Amino acid sequence: MDGKTYNVLFLCTGNSARSIMAEAIMNRVDGFRAFSAGSQPKGAPHPMTLDLLRGLDIDTSFARSKSWEEFGAEGAPELDFVFTVCDDAAGEACPVWPGQPMTAHWGVPDPAAVEGSEAERRLAFSEAYRMLNARITAFASLPLASIDSLSLQGRLDDIGHKDRQESA
Template sequence: MLADKTYNVLFICTGNSARSILAEGLMNDLGKGRFQAYSAGSHPNGTVNPLALETLKSFHIPTDSFRSKDWDEFAKPDAPQMDFVLTVCDKAAGEVCPVWPGQPMSAHWGVADPAAFEGTDDAKRQQFRDAAITLKRRIELMLSLPLARLDAMAIHREIKDIGTR
């Protein structure tokens, strides 16, 4: 991998309303131009969960451009070519994904679904914050990888391992 390249990352979840949205926002913020993140769902809800947006705002991340979208949008010939495709929910990890142009590296970074949590509003907010903190930690680990010095197999092994942390 190249040191001065901008790496495209696609975060996938089933509904593309919470976890993948959080990951997209965090990666774009933390990646500071080295990474361009996108998110999509196998069966998108069509709306972004308001608590996901609230959580991103708490990290001082602008939220005006997020939308729930289908993963087929990123399998089209004119779509950005992905370097990494990361699933963040167990259901999406088990689905048959489209064929991604360029054969990106893939890994599973499962995170509990904060949108499925039943409880008080404050408890729901805490679930979203916990998911964001887990994703942030994993993204920071990925960003710390010396991509220009690692071969493809080593990078693939590392991004898979990050999903277990």
């Protein structure tokens, strides 16, 4: 890396599961500072999100469900990247982000929407985490300081299709 710390925002509608998982994963990678938010925050992280993260020895004291408006306001961190991780947020009109960050859609199925046994629901949370971890690992391995914007945008978009390509 080039010594710069990149600010990354993960967006979802409710900011209770996927975006919080992504924030936790990204904040474990050197050279990045991650945040999460939602267009219609649920008010609290999903309990299974917190259980999963704690089970992976990830401190959850950071986790809170918050509005994306915090990151478009005066004094908010300047963002380098903004990723939507759910289909609902991808189609919504996002605020104008200070600094014109690069954006991409990395849709992941909503584990909070899964119905079934507790084991099936926990499996959905684990699968969402796995998908996000794979995408964030691929993103963090990119040569961000030396790649041109057009190539970088293409790679960010490709990462969003990573699991679909592997399962096809």
